[in-house]
Amino acid sequence: xxxxxxxxxxxxxxxxxxxxxxxxxxxxxxxxxxxxxxxxxxxxxxxxxxxxxxxxxxxxxxxxxxxxxxxxxxxxxxxxxxxxxxxxxxxxxxxxxxxxxxxxxxxxxxxxxxxxxxxxxxxxxxx
Numbered sequence: 001x002x003x004x005x006x007x008x009x010x011x012x013x014x015x016x017x018x019x020x021x022x023x024x025x026x027x028x029x030x031x032x033x034x035x036x037x038x039x040x041x042x043x044x045x046x047x048x049x050x051x052x053x054x055x056x057x058x059x060x061x062x063x064x065x066x067x068x069x070x071x072x073x074x075x076x077x078x079x080x081x082x083x084x085x086x087x088x089x090x091x092x093x094x095x096x097x098x099x100x101x102x103x104x105x106x107x108x109x110x111x112x113x114x115x116x117x118x119x120x121x122x123x124x125x126x127x
Contacts, residue, residue: 025105029078030061032107033099040099043113044084048120050092053085063104076104079116093119 023031033040033056041054060081067074078101083094096116101107 025063026061028106029063029101029104030058032101033061033078033080034058036099036110039110040097040113044082044097044115047115047118048084048092050086050120051084052087052089055083055085056097057081057083066098075100075112078104078107082115084120093121095119 037056040056044054045051057080060079062079064077064079065074066077077098079096079098081094082097084092086092095118098114098116099110100112102109102111
């Protein structure tokens with residue numbers, strides 16, 4: 001009887017450790033974006049030739065559904081804040097960036113990406 005209880009508790013313990021070792025959805029999303037940082041940076045730099053550097057605020061990562069008003073629904077996107085810098089190391093601006101992955105919970109490929117409320121004019125305090 002005691003041996004059966006010990007084996008049962010051992011199995012429960014192993015399963016519990018395995019479950020804790022799996023990354024969360026947010027961790028998978030963050031790893032996905034960080035792995036594609038160069039691709040995202042190239043996309044952002046191609047928006048305006050003033051852009052020299054792009055900084056990502058990974059702490060702002062969020063997942064959202066963009067509704068399109070159609071019966072089939074909208075698109076799942078990952079959003080975060082970015083800051084763009086020019087070739088003189090001057091802040092251009094900060095705004096949102098969105099990535100539409102193939103699977104929001106376990107992303108592998110980027111379907112689409114775009115800036116959100118982007119303004120490539122220099123920040124007022126830097127003029």
